[in-house]
Amino acid sequence: SHLTAPTPAPRHGPTYPHFPIVDRYGLASCVVVLLLLFAMQLSTPLLIQTFFWLMMIIRYSHAFLTLHASICNNHQKIHRQHFAKSENSQDEEDDNDEAITDIDIDDWRAFRAQLVAAGNQDDGSGDTKISSSSWAYNSGKMIEKGSIILAKVEPDFCYFGLNQQYFHKSVMLVTYHEENDFTKGIILNRPTNLFLDDEDFLDDNGEPYFKTDSKNSTGADNNSWRIWFGGDVRGLYADDSEGGTEIVCLHSIQTELARNVSEEILKNVFTTNYEGARKLVDANEAVSNDFWVFAGYAGWSAGQLDDELNRESWYMISADSETVWNELTDQRDDNTLDPRNAGLKSWSTLMGMIGKQDEARAVSESFADLSLKEWAAESILFNSTLPVVNENDDLDDLLKSLSPSISSSIDSAETFADLAKRYINDGLQGTVLRGSSKDRSPFLLSDQKLHKCSMLVIQDDEVLTVGALLNHVMTKTYPLPLANGDDVEFPVRYGGSFGIPGIIDQPIIFLHSKPELKTGVKVGEPVRKSTKEIKESMIWICSEQQVGQAIEAGRASSSDFMCVQGFQIWFKEDIPSNSGILAQLVTGDLEVVDETLVEEMWKVLSMQSRLSLSTLENNFQTSLLAWSAGGKDDDNSSPPFVYDSTVTTTQLADDSLRYWTEAFLLGGVVSAGKYDYSSGFE
Numbered sequence: 123s124h125l126t127a128p129t130p131a132p133r134h135g136p137t138y139p140h141f142p143i144v145d146r147y148g149l150a151s152c153v154v155v156l157l158l159l160f161a162m163q164l165s166t167p168l169l170i171q172t173f174f175w176l177m178m179i180i181r182y183s184h185a186f187l188t189l190h191a192s193i194c195n196n197h198q199k200i201h202r203q204h205f206a207k208s209e210n211s212q213d214e215e216d217d218n219d220e221a222i223t224d225i226d227i228d229d230w231r232a233f234r235a236q237l238v239a240a241g242n243q244d245d246g247s248g249d250t251k252i253s254s255s256s257w258a259y260n261s262g263k264m265i266e267k268g269s270i271i272l273a274k275v276e277p278d279f280c281y282f283g284l285n286q287q288y289f290h291k292s293v294m295l296v297t298y299h300e301e302n303d304f305t306k307g308i309i310l311n312r313p314t315n316l317f318l319d320d321e322d323f324l325d326d327n328g329e330p331y332f333k334t335d336s337k338n339s340t341g342a343d344n345n346s347w348r349i350w351f352g353g354d355v356r357g358l359y360a361d362d363s364e365g366g367t368e369i370v371c372l373h374s375i376q377t378e379l380a381r382n383v384s385e386e387i388l389k390n391v392f393t394t395n396y397e398g399a400r401k402l403v404d405a406n407e408a409v410s411n412d413f414w415v416f417a418g419y420a421g422w423s424a425g426q427l428d429d430e431l432n433r434e435s436w437y438m439i440s441a442d443s444e445t446v447w448n449e450l451t452d453q454r455d456d457n458t459l460d461p462r463n464a465g466l467k468s469w470s471t472l473m474g475m476i477g478k479q480d481e482a483r484a485v486s487e488s489f490a491d492l493s494l495k496e497w498a499a500e501s502i503l504f505n506s507t508l509p510v511v512n513e514n515d516d517l518d519d520l521l522k523s524l525s526p527s528i529s530s531s532i533d534s535a536e537t538f539a540d541l542a543k544r545y546i547n548d549g550l551q552g553t554v555l556r557g558s559s560k561d562r563s564p565f566l567l568s569d570q571k572l573h574k575c576s577m578l579v580i581q582d583d584e585v586l587t588v589g590a591l592l593n594h595v596m597t598k599t600y601p602l603p604l605a606n607g608d609d610v611e612f613p614v615r616y617g618g619s620f621g622i623p624g625i626i627d628q629p630i631i632f633l634h635s636k637p638e639l640k641t642g643v644k645v646g647e648p649v650r651k652s653t654k655e656i657k658e659s660m661i662w663i664c665s666e667q668q669v670g671q672a673i674e675a676g677r678a679s680s681s682d683f684m685c686v687q688g689f690q691i692w693f694k695e696d697i698p699s700n701s702g703i704l705a706q707l708v709t710g711d712l713e714v715v716d717e718t719l720v721e722e723m724w725k726v727l728s729m730q731s732r733l734s735l736s737t738l739e740n741n742f743q744t745s746l747l748a749w750s751a752g753g754k755d756d757d758n759s760s761p762p763f764v765y766d767s768t769v770t771t772t773q774l775a776d777d778s779l780r781y782w783t784e785a786f787l788l789g790g791v792v793s794a795g796k797y798d799y800s801s802g803f804e
Contacts, residue, residue, distance in 0.1 A: 256448065258441035258475040263431045265438060268388035269296045270446075271307060272437040272472055275485045280781045280791050283490030287497035287567060288312060288351065290490045291469040294420060295446065297370065297387055305422040308370055310446070311465025312351035313453045314358075314502040318415075320345050323369065323396045331397055345403060345410040347396075348454065349417050351502050357418025358501070371399040372414040374447065377407050390443040414450050439476055462765035464498040466491065487767070489781065492774055495765045497567055549582030550703065552650020552659030554715040554723065555589065556752040561761040563775035564711040570782035571616070572712070573775055574749040576723055577690065578633070578661055579703075580649055587703040589690040590617040590631065593745040596787050597733045600630055600685050604670055610680050613732040616787060618690035632669050633684045635661050635724045638677065645672045660720045681728055715752040722751045733787055742780055 261269065271294040273282070282290035288309065298306040321330040351358060356368040371394050373384070383398035394402075396415070402408040422430075430436060449468045453459060473482040485491075557575040558564055565573040571594060581588035594616040601609040614630070621628040632646075639645040639662070646664025650656065664683075672678040694702040706712045715723065726748040730741045761770040784791045 256442050256444040258439050258445055258472060260476045261438050261440045263428065263438060264440075265296065265299050265301075265305065265427055265431075267296055267299050268391070268440075269299075270294065270439045270441050270472065271296065272439060272469065272476075274435055274437055275481075275488070275490065280490060280785060283488075283493040284570060284778065284782055284785065285568060286354065287490070287494045288354065288501070289420075290494045291464075291466055293449070293465065293468050293472055294353075295372075295387065295391075297393055297419070300424075302424050304424065305427045307420045308350075308352040308372075308416045308418075309420060310350070310450060311453070311468040312461075312498070312502060313459065313465065314349050314351055314461050314504060316349045316502070316504045317346045318349060319347075320400065323347075324366075332400055345400075347399075347410050347413065347415045349415050350453075351418065352416030353418040353420035355419050355421045360418065367417050368419060369396045370416045370419065371396060372416070372450070373399070373402075373408065373412055374443075375402060375408050375412060377402075379405055379407060388443050388446065391446055411454070414454065437473075437476065437478070439472070441472070441475070445472070445475065460765070461502045462495050462498045464494045464502075466494075489774075489777060492764045492767060492769055493567065493778065495767070496771065496774065499765060500567065550579045550587065551582040552648065552661070553579045554661070554717075554720050554752070555579065555703075555707075555712045556715050556723075556749050558711050558713060559753065559755050560710055562771045563778075564709070566771065566775040566778055570775075570778050571619075571786075572690075573779045574746055576715075576727060576745070576748050576752060577712075578649065580631070580663065580689075582703075584694065586694060587692040589692075589703070590633075590686045590688075591615070591690060592617075592633075592684060592686065592727055593730075593748055594783065594787060595730045595733045595741055596687075597789065599732055600687075602666060602670055602673075604674055606674070610670075610673060611732075612680055612683065612685035613730070615684055615686045617686040617688035620689045620691045621687075628687050630666070631686050632664050632666060633661055633686065634664060634678070634682050635721060636678060636682045639672060639682070645669070645678070657717070660717060661724070684727070713753060719752050723748045726751055733783075735788070738784070738788060742783060746776070 258270070271292075273289055273292045275282075275291060291311075292309050293311040294307040294309050296305065296307045298304065320332045323331050325331050349358070352368075352370055356365050358367060360367050373380070373392050373394065374390050375384075375392065376390070380392065380394075380402055383401055384392035384394040386392050399408070399410075399413045399415075402412075403410060427436075431438060449471065453465065453468070470479070470482045470486075473479060555575075555577045557573050563573050565571075571591065575591055576593040577589045577591050579587060579589050592615060596614050596616050598614050599611040600614050601611055603609050612632075617631075633649075634645065636645075640648075645668045646662040648658035649661050649663050650659035652658040669678075669683055672682075673680065692703040692706075703712065707714065726744060730744050731737050733741055761772040763770055764774055781791055
């Protein structure tokens with residue numbers, strides 16, 4: 123019930139509705155306590171310390187009471203407003219009272235929203251948008267079930283443009299939170315165009331929950347359920363090893379049966395599983411269109427979300443159920459909605475509701491926006507006409523399933539057969555590979571380091587394939603001491619994300635391709651030795667000592683060698699034709715470089731220098747030139763565009779590689795900002 127106390131007299135300072143003795147008699151109490159302590163004959167230092175701590179208690183009690191009074195004053199504003207309404211009063215004692223509207227005070231979140239709104243009216247911040255039926259406000263770092271998490275994109279370090287794009291500008295509902303256990307949420311703004319029938323939902327035994335001919339099914343058969351991407355944990359593409367896909371159904375049904383099979387997350391917002399949803403349909407209390415079906419969820423371990431809030435990765439907001447349902451209903455009922463829009467409108471709407479509309483506009487059409495659209499096109503748009511490659515197909519079937527544009531490095535079935543034979547029998551050791559030339563790079567959304575890469579296979583056996591990337595120069599150098607006391611500095615190249623486990627200082631390998639070092643006193647040995655059928659590789663591997671001796675003898679300079687640290691590793695499975703690196707060769711993700719082109723690639727790569735801000739652009743462009751020298755480009759005369767933009771997927775993939783280079787090799791993205799359609803980065 124609402125309090126109807128009379129309006130208090132005007133105040134000229136803060137009042138303390140609780141603990142008045144601390145305010146009125148605090149100092150006197152301290153004096154009495156000190157006299158008692160003195161009577162107990164305590165030492166002078168102890169008396170001084172006791173007096174100090176008592177004064178500190180009084181000081182901070184005063185600060186607490188001031189804060190408490192502010193909150194109570196906001197309570198009184200609301201009470202006076204309702205009292206004035208019931209008496210049809212025109213009392214305008216406080217102008218701020220007019221900004222407080224009558225929303226359901228039975229919902230404690232709404233009550234808190236009233237207080238926040240009143241406080242923002244007092245300080246003029248305007249961070250809360252509140253109306254008679256819907257509201258949202260920034261709740262700081264308060265995590266609780268029913269909260270909304272908004273992805274924060276300023277400052278934009280492009281992490282969600284390079285990885286986990288589905289979190290970029292996401293709107294998530296917290297469905298479970300225990301501070302010392304786990305936090306769970308579902309992404310609300312990633313609708314797909316996938317509709318599933320009842321028989322598509324399987325139980326733990328892999329059998330449909332309900333079959334169309336089931337005698338237990340009393341409702342309408344063949345219900346159609348639209349799917350939303352709920353998160354990456356047990357999501358759309360989860361396999362049995364991950365526990366399969368977890369289904370969460372949101373609804374607002376409030377019958378007795380609905381409450382029995384559901385959990386209330388927010389006022390008028392309930393969750394259940396598919397089985398619970400189907401029970402409501404069978405009981406004629408709902409139809410499938412009354413449910414929003416989410417596949418998967420996002421999860422945080424204890425303390426993880428707090429850490430991410432401290433790093434300013436998210437906005438934690440409180441919102442009413444109408445705000446949630448408005449956005450979800452718009453997504454469901456918009457017949458023109460394309461999954462490639464990726465729910466960006468919902469995110470912008472909620473950002474506006476918490477007063478962040480300027481920030482939302484400032485980062486529109488960013489690199490991460492375009493990457494998100496490409497993720498949506500790949501992951502939640504279900505109208506693909508690309509050929510499906512079954513892992514049990516043999517090599518001939520695989521070749522037939524591929525279009526000529528899949529891999530420009532494989533000219534014919536005979537060429538591929540030779541490659542497969544060498545892979546299985548002799549291995550690919552010593553072969554130079556490059557990233558795909560397809561018009562849409564397979565490394566646009568992940569593993570960007572392999573986009574238009576130049577790579578040498580340095581080991582290939584029955585267990586694994588090991589490659590070393592050659593085109594990614596890092597910021598560090600490796601000093602090689604010579605016998606005369608001088609040091610020669612070598613720019614270190616990033617060879618890949620793998621190293622030797624347990625080793626802090628990962629080993630360095632040296633490579634060269636200089637003909638003069640392959641005769642006479644040979645420096646090193648070829649990565650692939652010659653056989654009757656295969657010539658030795660053009661690239662040689664050598665030791666640190668051999669490099670030093672060649673330089674001291676005047677036979678070579680530091681620019682003749684490449685210094686590489688790190689590896690790329692592919693493990694092989696039981697079926698050699700469909701495992702390891704060969705699988706990426708089959709699909710054209712990687713391409714074999716003709717031996718006659720290796721020397722030119724090497725010369726171009728040798729023009730790179732240690733990475734820095736001043737060498738970034740030259741190194742990046744040189745890397746692309748080396749890739750081009752390794753083979754003809756695919757027919758990219760009309761590459762596809764990113765959905766609803768003028769940026770091609772080819773341009774976006776190149777820029778994605780540049781972001782990766784800056785973020786992971788340079789140590790920070792310097793090109794972050796709004797995307798310039800004419801030239802890529804500002």
